[in-house]
Amino acid sequence: MQRARLLFAMLAALLLAAAPAAAQEKQPIRIGAIYILSGAFATYGEFARNGIQLAVDEINESGGILGRPVAFMMEDSQGKANVAIQAARKLVFQENVDLLMGLDSSGVANGIAPVVPELQRPFLITHAASPDVTGKLCNKWLFRNSVNVNQNMKAAALVAKELDARRWTTIGPDYAFGHQSWEFFQKYLKAEKPDVEFMAETAFPKFGAEDFTPFINAVIAAKPDGVLISEWGGDLVNFVRQANNLGFFDQDFELLMTLGAATEVLYALGDQMPEGKWVGTRYWFLGKDTPRNKAFVEAYHKRFGNYPSYNAQNAYAGVYTFKAAIEKADTVEPERVIEAMSGLEVEAPIGTYTIRREDHQALVDGFWGVTKASGDYPIRILEPMRVFAAADITPPPEETGCNLQQTAEQ
């Protein structure tokens, strides 16, 4: 009898625990955001949160979207695809969000892309750069308003072709992003400058590796002319500190740090960031002279005490992208919103961009520049700076491998 009561008690406990949460308020338009909120890359999530918060508050102060206020909630992806998938399910099926945005890592984006159609919500990627999510893994629910690997590497190749470097190697994280960065860099640079050579000795430390010393020593020993560095976030911070210690930046080779101008990294490194090195970014807060950008940078700096990174801008612009789409569709009904997002033109701090119909990639400009100390800013700034127009660095739709007609029929 005791065993029976035991099982019954278990059952009752389970039922109680699973009882639905209090009825959801239907009023606000709900945005679910998935970013990295813990670990070496947590500052990216923080900047994204700031960007979303700023946009949501601005929108709510000026009457909301279609007269409805906007609310958002954040989930931690931990930089892992399986965690992000569970977070997305929770946001859609438990929190009943209308819209999804986020994703900081290509690995996460590639993992979640095939699951997005099951969620039946527009999903706007604001950071992850994997070419595949607007390429072979594209689907009608997925969008991106951030520079992707192809665009970033095309710009890198345009920078590299003018440098006096023939033999190139790379240091990058050992997952999709690091390998694809290197692959596209080779492809575009070879086309621009056929006499370059790409070394077989490359270094791909584990994502989140703490000790880069052996890899740095290996690259110094290999004596290349140029090094493409696609480390980012906490890894890049660690890398630069250790590279400084080992005299890496005093060596006689050219350097391209593809995401070196993320302000998260620049703040973390302060004057440990070497001067005179080429660094790339997906938005630069001094990159555009438009009133829209100045207003954004000023509002952001006033509220959060630092300058917005690309992740902050992209998340901020992401919320405005949703606003524009919902107003165009005149509803938050998911099918209608994604229709409106396709081909949508959005005015954002980074500039006015169009979301391309063929692959849902936004046509955004790429930014590269040379690091320089400045008396006016607490971080390294870019001088000179080069802005690459979207049209010059975005591969044509036929090259992306995305076929939305075909995936729509599935």
Added chain:
Amino acid sequence: MSTFVAALLNSLDIGMLLFVIASGLTIVFGVLGVLNFAHGALYMLGAYFALTAVRWIELPFWAALVIVPFAVAILAAAVERLALRRIYARHPTQALLLTFAFLLILNDAVRMIWGPGYQIIDPPRALTGTFVLAGAVYPLYSLFVIASGAAVGLAVWLLFSRTLIGKRIRAAALDRDMALAVGIDVPRLYTLVFAFGAWLAAFGGALAAPMRALGPAMGDRIIIESFIIVVIGGLGSFPGALLGALILGALHGFGGRWFPQFDIVWPYVGMALVLLLRPHGLLGRSA
């Protein structure tokens, strides 16, 4: 040549740091019979306490390096009195589970107090910069780590072999009941030894802070590596910890340089081989 020297220095730098940490783990196991899963978390606490001391209290790094390990040791002594003491009589896996619970608590406590992001401490000014040895450029601070590791190791060895308290500890490790019978206050000794193990972990953490990034769960990797070291060297063996740490350092320093793709697997292969061929470690007492 310079490549070889660089790899050698890298091995020593990693190895001596791990030796300091792992020696604490092996001493605690040798005396208390507890394999402390939270040892890596104590290392993390050492690093974070140092961060607070340097950045917020604005102590010089040297002072932090001295004070921080004692602060962590006191905390550990309290934990031993309140919780660990209650389960010595049980199956050894229970202690592994209890200390695993401590690990979970400490990891998230650090997240709550210091935030989820990564933080950095700069090395003291006297130790910034590099030196050149046989053509290899290497950070000065690493030399300091190697020297500190050697100094701590020597001090611990002297403590155990030359002092009365060291003899008592060894007596308690050999036979708890006999030690009690000859009038050694074994419970107090246990608290002391557990706190000393924590001291070593925290010293390692404070020492590592200027060259590693600080983040919650930074101890998770260290605890696994420490397990590997003490298993390779022999659970409970102090010289074994030195040998194990140097082997692991070399696996990272040389293996990481020439076979980076296998860097994450060598230590486990080494540990498995030792366990299978000499289950009590290279320098362990056979049971």
Added chain:
Amino acid sequence: MTGRGAARRVTLLALLAVLAAWPWLAPYFAIFLMTEILILGLFAASFNLLFGYTGLLSFGHAAYFGTGAYVAALLLRDMAPPFLAVLAAAAVGAAVVALVIGWFSVRLTEVYFAMLTLAFGMMVYALVHQWRGLTGGSDGVAGFPLTAPLPGVAVNIADPVNYYYLTLILVAVSAYVLHRITVSPFGLILRSLRENSERASFAGVPVRRYRLAAFVVSGLFSGLAGALFAPFNRIAVPEMAHWTQSAEPVLMTILGGSQYFFGPFLGAGVFLLLRQWITSYTQEWMFFLGVILAFLVVFLPRGLLGLFDRWLGGRS
């Protein structure tokens, strides 16, 4: 005795009935939650065959869980055979890995056994992490189709409700088999090994062979759990073979009670519901889990079911 057995059967049937009606009773999201509870409950129960019944603490069980996950994901990606065939292949694959690892590991006991299984588990992790060409490295294997359970059975298991039922049936059958094993003569010998392996050895029991058999059975069902988990998540990632994944069944089992057959299942349920509940307030849910675990180890080594048992004046 028969009355108690009958009451027990009735309660079990009631539990099964609730689980069967779950998609109608519970909100949509709870279907995902219950699917996960069932899968990880199976994982923990198979771990407990070694821990609770045989007295061996494995800290590398993610090796078999991860093997199951990867075999399933890779088969689905590259060959797309019927789903039940995928599950069978994954479970057998995990059992083979368990046979190899177990053959070495059962020579040792206690902390040494835990450390050796940890080492082997991390070798499997390193293998799936480094073999980019096959496993996609840290990106994992994603984007595979979910095939029909059997040829000619046109059930779309990508539908969460259908996947839930598939999981429920398989976990129920596996739990039944595991339970039969624990009460069989074989299971009784395992228990005698836990209590005193020396005595069993003197009585002529080939201790290592029995331990190895338990190890392989445990690996087989862990592999099945992993093979259900990867398609549920739509991805297999190296973390599924990492030691942190190995720690989960340990925690769940301690939570529920390692001396009870249903302890690991209850533990899995409490673990995941707690996580669900606490993470909606704070990211730091492991803190609370740690506090609960420490409390259980010190004061309630028999877990939650042990507590219930005592409350209800159960067997002593």
